[in-house]
Amino acid sequence: MTGYDIIGDIHGHYDELITLLTGMKYRKKDEVYVHPEGRLPIFVGDLIDRGPKIRETIEFVKNMVDNKLALCIAGNHEYNAVNFWKLTKNSTGYYRKHCRANIIQHFATIKAFQNRDEEWETYLKWMENLPIIIEMDNFRVVHASYHPSVLKMVNKISQISKNPNYLIQSLSREGDDADWHVDDKLTVQDITEKVLKGTETKLPDGIHFYDKDKTKRTKARIKWWLKPQNNTYNNYLEPLAGQQAILKDMPVDVNLIDSYYLDGYSENEKPVFFGHYWLQMNNDTGPCIQSKNVCCLDYSVAKQGYLVAYRFDGELALNNDKFIYCKAKT
Numbered sequence: 001m002t003g004y005d006i007i008g009d010i011h012g013h014y015d016e017l018i019t020l021l022t023g024m025k026y027r028k029k030d031e032v033y034v035h036p037e038g039r040l041p042i043f044v045g046d047l048i049d050r051g052p053k054i055r056e057t058i059e060f061v062k063n064m065v066d067n068k069l070a071l072c073i074a075g076n077h078e079y080n081a082v083n084f085w086k087l088t089k090n091s092t093g094y095y096r097k098h099c100r101a102n103i104i105q106h107f108a109t110i111k112a113f114q115n116r117d118e119e120w121e122t123y124l125k126w127m128e129n130l131p132i133i134i135e136m137d138n139f140r141v142v143h144a145s146y147h148p149s150v151l152k153m154v155n156k157i158s159q160i161s162k163n164p165n166y167l168i169q170s171l172s173r174e175g176d177d178a179d180w181h182v183d184d185k186l187t188v189q190d191i192t193e194k195v196l197k198g199t200e201t202k203l204p205d206g207i208h209f210y211d212k213d214k215t216k217r218t219k220a221r222i223k224w225w226l227k228p229q230n231n232t233y234n235n236y237l238e239p240l241a242g243q244q245a246i247l248k249d250m251p252v253d254v255n256l257i258d259s260y261y262l263d264g265y266s267e268n269e270k271p272v273f274f275g276h277y278w279l280q281m282n283n284d285t286g287p288c289i290q291s292k293n294v295c296c297l298d299y300s301v302a303k304q305g306y307l308v309a310y311r312f313d314g315e316l317a318l319n320n321d322k323f324i325y326c327k328a329k330t
Contacts, residue, residue, distance in 0.1 A: 002037045002038050002039055002313075003037070003039045003040075003311060003312060003313045003314075004039065004040050004041075004042055004139075004311075004312045004313075005024055005035075005039055005040070005041045005042070005309050005310070005311050005312070006041075006042045006044065006141060006273045006295075006297060006309060006310045006312055007020065007041055007042065007043050007044065007297065007307070007308075007309045008044055008275045008296075008297030008298045008299065008301070008307060008308045008309065009044065009045070009046035009075065009275040009276065009297070009298045009301065009302070010043070010046065010047050010051070010057055010061075010301065010307065011046055011047070011048070011049055011050040011051040011054075011077075011301060011302035012047070012048060012049065012050060012051020012052060012053050012054035012056075012057050012108065012109075012112070012302075013051045013052070013053070013057070013301045013302065013307055013328060013329075013330075014051075014052075014053035014056040014057045014060065015053065015329055015330075016301060016307040016326050016327075016328060016329060017057065017060070017307060018033075019307075019326045020307050020309055020324065020325070020326050021033050021041070023324055023326065024039075024309065024311065024324055026039075026041075031063065032063060032064055032067055032069050033064070033069075034069060039311075040069070040070060040071065041064065041069075041070040041071075041309075042070065042071045042072070042073075042134060042141055042273075043061055043070065043071070043072040043073070044073060044075065044141060044142075044143055044273065044274060044275040044276075044297055044298075045072070045073050045074050045075025045076070045077070045078055045130070045143040045196075045275065045276075046075030046076065046077045046078070046143070046275060046276065046298075047061055047072075047075070047077070047078065048077050048078065048081060048109045049077045049081075049105060049106055049108055049109050049302075050108055050302040051108065051301075051302055052108075052330050053112075054108060054109050054112040054113075055112045055113060055116075058123050062123065062126055071134055071141075072130060073130055073131050073132055073133060073134055073141055073142065073143060074127065074130035074131070074132050074143065074196065075143045075144075075196065075275065075276065076143060076144065076196040076197045076276065077105075078127040078130060079192075079196050080096055080102070080105070080106065081106060081109065081124065081127060082124060082127055082128045083095035083096035084096040084098070084102065084106055085124055101215070131154075132150075132154075132192060132195050132196060133146075133150055133151075133154060133195065135151065135154070136270075137270075138270055138271070138314055138316075139270050139271045139272070139273065139312060140270060140271075140272050140273070141272070141273045141274070142195050142272065142273075142274050143195065143196050143274060143275055143276055144194070144195060144196055144197055144198040144221075144274060144275070144276040144277075145194055145195060145198050145199050145224045145274065146195070146224070146265065146272050146274070147191050147194050147195055147199070147260060148260055149186060149191055149260070150191060150195055153188055153191050153192075186260075197276075198221040198222075198224070198238070198276055198277070199221065199222055199224055199258060199261060200219040200220060200221050200222065201219065201220060201222050201237075201256050201257050201258070202218065202219050202256050203217075203218055203219060203220060203233075203256075204250070204253055204256070207250075220233075220237045220238060221237065221238040221277070222236055222237060222238070222257070222261060223235075223236055223237065223238065223290070224261050224264070224265065225264055225265035225272075225290055225291060225294040226264050227262070227263065227264040228252040228254050228257045228261070228262065228264075229252075229254055229262070230251075231251070231252045232249045232250060232251055232252065233249075233250045233251075233252055234249055234250075236252050238277055238278075265291075265293070265294055267291065267292065267293060269293060270293065271293040271294070271295065271312070271315075271316070271318055272293065272294055272295070273295050273296075273297060273310060273312070274295075274296055274297070274298075275296065275297050275298035276296075276298050277296050277298050278298055278300045278303070278305075279296055279298060279299050279300065279305075280299070280300060280305065281299050281300075281305060281306050281325075285320070286320065286323060286325070287299060287306075287308050287310075287320065287323040287325060288320055289318045289319065289320060292316075292317040292318055293316075293317070293318060294318075295310055295318050297309065297310060299325065301328045302328075303328075304328050305327075305328055306325045306326065306327055306328065307325060307326055307328070308323060308324075308325040309323070309324050309325070310322050310323055311323075311324065
């Protein structure tokens with residue numbers, strides 16, 4: 001490869017994906033898109049749900065991956081979909097409850113595949129086999145957060161199952177694989193939830209806020225790449241609507257933070273790319289890296305934001321000049 005183009009959460013915004021690829025000089029060839037210099041797209045997950053062209057999006061990405069013209073990891077929406085449709089061992093229910101909130105989150109995808117059951121089963125099987133991390137010599141890609149035990153977990157499951165893409169499959173079962181302990185504290189289930197959905201911290205007693213879906217929250221996702229010591233909640237937590245006004249400049253209670261995240265993401269680690277965090281675009285500056293080796297690519301395309309890519313060429317220090325993006329059309 002001459003380089004990698006790492007693309008954020010798409011959520012069914014197929015037209016914006018084609019615009020983005022075309023802007024990076026990818027050209028259509030036999031129903032796929034290729035770059036004249038051999039660059040490789042990498043998708044950070046969350047292909048489905050919310051957007052207007054979910055079926056077209058997952059068909060396109062799967063076709064690229066199957067033809068070895070792209071790489072893709074699972075996002076929490078792929079993980080949720082697999083478990084939403086998988087029956088428990090005793091067939092008395094599904095691994096992800098069919099409650100109102102979960103149905104609403106997944107409804108656009110259900111509608112997109114109405115009367116296409118066989119086709120949807122094919123995509124479910126494909127999503128079930130997606131890895132949750134891409135680990136290269138000089139960078140890594142995860143969906144939501146990088147946990148220090150992730151590589152240990154991946155290696156452990158790969159050795160036992162002989163299948164590096166076994167993680168989502170293992171979590172769609174009761175007990176057994178999902179209960180494996182990676183260390184004395186965390187199971188495979190624990191870590192995969194953090195990697196795909198982001199790690200959270202309990203808020204101080206009496207503090208809560210309402211997220212974008214108007215759900216009351218007493219926990220919030222942290223900016224896991226930062227150190228919590230001598231930091232404020234406003235700066236340390238994911239910037240969800242309404243949160244900052246309540247928390248103001250309250251110092252972070254370090255005692256409430258998972259010990260694995262007390263050191264943040266070391267500047268000596270290789271660059272890491274991820275999505276999931278629903279960032280808002282600053283129209284004056286455009287997308288911005290979080291630090292010299294941390295880059296979030298989710299700029300809320302499903303909420304009239306932007307679809308964003310970073311053009312990675314092996315640099316040790318990331319920079320804001322490497323972004324390319326397009327505005328959501330619908």
